[in-house]
Amino acid sequence: MPRKRKSERAGWGEGQIQQLAEDKWLVRASGGTDAGGRRIRPSRIVYGSRRTAVSALRQLQEELDTGTYIPPENMTLGDWLREWFQAEYGCAVGDPRETILKTAKGSGTTASRYESIIRLHIIPSIGNVPIQRLRSTHLRHYFDEVGKTQSMTTLELHYMVLHSALDAAVKERLVRENVASSMMGKPTRDRNDSPADVLENCWEAEEAARFLAVAKEAGPQWAAFFTLALDSGMRKGELCGLQWKDIDWEAGTVRIERSLVRASKEPVFGPVKNRRPRTIMIAPETLALLKAHRKHQIEIKLRMGEAYNDFGLVFAKEPDKYRRQDVIGRPLQANNLGEREFLRLIKKAGVRPIKFHGLRHTCATLLLKARVPVHYVAARLGHTDVGTTLRIYAHAIPSGEREMLEDLRRALGLFQK
Template structure:
């Protein structure tokens, strides 16, 4: 007996035919045997478009149609953009991100998007991007050797240097994988860009917003103790940049904040320093720009001993200005012997050498900021006051990221339970 199927735009056998209202949608069977339901919905640009959903049976197509109609009644709009993720990110960088972030942040955005995001997501349609695509992208980042991805070893060979890993024959991967922090940064960047796409009504939902990722990130560092900080400053006392290290350690300034400090921001009468500018190398150029965040724009009191150090440094700088054959005055507190800004990378190298001479643990220059917070906390300074010194927006940031001394407080607390145990 032949199988009876419904004619196009008709109800299936056994169902009572009825007239359909305008916009209710229709269901028909295609030549390939599948069922197609078509419904008029609204797109993100305000236009009304006809959208098709499919099923292997009439019931499956009908269920998909009901969901589409339900979303329509709830105000959900269908994405209208046909752009790829790469097209949108190019627009996002130039029109949305660049006007609202610092040049250094913008440079890191461009580098991360060009190096990692575009190879995996750039060719995908923005409107069809799904959470599974973002999850696959992040998982792949964890397994990509940075040296292989960026061709570092190949460029070393082009400069006449010996191959180390990826350019060897046979190839030997150095396994320079991205850290959890870098993967987390990529996730945050993609999530922020897609959120702006919702504001522009290019997509209806953010596929990266509610995505749960398995990696956890917390900066790892070992700050100096008070004794180690004193040992370092004792060795640095005869160094030309002694005042620079003193300011960074005593006030917890970031490297760019210390190098961008100007004399007009230093009040040696009331002993107050205003942190307003930062010096960084961006796209090959040393650039003066605003501080990292709104809360980073702050005034910090200067201890009397540090004020004397700065006074002596100012006098020494005046002497260097007189004997220099060519002095370029930028009005900056810390300069080269010609008055020009200090190259941040040169400061890092100089700092490493001083650490070795002082016999203290080698840390990053930025860890002087962590050391400042830890020493202040160890001296009994409240978290809220340390927050003001460092320019954080929340004391939670200060406590969870910067203060190693909290571990000592925890140990002191649990040590009170020693009486429970015999010798």
């Protein structure tokens, strides 16, 4: 027999919650009657726990009671984007950037980017289009106009915002289909983690060794920084957000649980990508360099006293003749690393220029060539699944194992469609 749907009806004017499936609910508020005597019962589909459904019902009822409820047939794309962003990130379109960075659910950087795209671009351009009348041609015209001033990378972010918001609108039954999916000429770009990018920005073992030899001559901090980057495969923001408390000296491990979002007077940190902290073991030589760097940093702190901005960071700005004293101890500016110290050391080592992200590619490639199991490499890099690692680094797997893993990918359905 089919499973009976659970339905809970509250008193008159208090709404109703009905369970449609596991983690899927129908919430229905009560708004009295209209001029014809028909009851006003707007509803929404909610995904998650019962607590989520109760919260959604309260919000819907409050909108009815305060006169802010917008019937689906009157809702514009702008109305929906504001509602979706609030539900998805826990802050509002129009909130100050600092507020979004600090209070957003998930990545504050992502929320801040999406908010500015919605507020400055999408709403002024096509925000007034009723969401039920939105067509792929509206989106195509929007991207044609925005594309005159924005890069392909930025256009892809705009598309991701629209696609995600319209996907949610489909789930809420506001629209029948996601018109962004059927749009012709979707913006795409080459990614940092594409196989082509890996091949272009990856060193051989001999090149990596030459680079590290030069980095070790650049001082304790850079010696530890670049050695840890190649040893761990950590992302740039993760390295810049690493704190001393994350290192277990006895176990020889590093806990990676935050990423630098903004290097300012009051630094902003966020979760790591995919929101999955990880603990990895590092080489004894890397640990020794970190200890030497820590000793050097302590000497700087003792010399500067209270003038040192102590955020507990492993890698921080150090004194030099070009730097103001009041910034010593603040986080390294991740966006400048590739253009400054990294490029200088590359030239001195005489190795092939690569992007900073190429250190991560080099780490993964050398591990796989050494026949380290793929699932260990995936865990070290913080990939959510082995399929991601296989897609990006298939070229690095020894040929005999590559065919075997291709068969495994087919069996597990890991090929990208």
